[in-house]
Amino acid sequence: GAVVSQHPSRVICKSGTSVKIECRSLDFQATTMFWYRQFPKQSLMLMATSNEGSKATYEQGVEKDKFLINHASLTLSTLTVTSAHPEDSSFYICSARDQIGQFFGPGTRLTVL
Amino acid sequence: SQQGEEDPQALSIQEGENATMNCSYKTSINNLQWYRQNSGRGLVHLILIRSNEREKHSGRLRVTLDTSKKSSSLLITASRAADTASYFCATDYNDMRFGAGTRLTVKP
DSSP, X not given: OOOEEEEOSEEEEOTTOOEEEEEEESSSOOSEEEEEEEOTTSOEEEEEEEETTSOOEEOTTOOTXXXXXXXXXXXXXXXXXXXXXXXXXXXXXXXXXXXXXXXXXXXXXXXXX | OOOOEEEOSEEEEETTSOEEEEEEOOSOOSEEEEEEEOTTSOXXXXXXXXXXXXXXXXXXXXXXXXXXXXXXXXXXXXXXXXGOEEEEEEEEXXXXXXXXXXXXXXXX
């Protein structure tokens, strides 16, 4: 089956630092990758959509300069949270899409102290 | 942005009872999917229903879809304590958008 991995699964950082999260489609090539954010007791909110080799499209209210997305290949996308603050603490979930469907990674828990 | 609403927001039942969760959405869809999420964990895919289907079964799960009303329901029969989780519907049309979710508690 289609497997999406994320690394790291959990990260704790100090306020003001930057954090990079990797998302890989392990056994398929993803035409599009997505990043979602989920705050406690809330649903998943789509942050941005990216296609390989092109700039990401951000949802309204998501700061593109704060959440940098790089989609370098058909199997790898990275999300960098720049100058993280406590309010950025959340569960970040990536997703990869091919012709068959859209598949989700296991998520990364970010805690900013 | 989120796709739509789910109700109820929270549901508490006894083991053995049935649980019904509803989802409404706003836009066109290719399919609608239901996911489960245990606290602090990733998503578990439950079932997919295509826009031209009206009902689908998988084990103790039954999903209905009414595209004229832009709504779907998930029925879990003979619930178990292990079914305690949050349940989300997600519409699929070029990307996937999630409903607000229902927190289900099944008491043993």
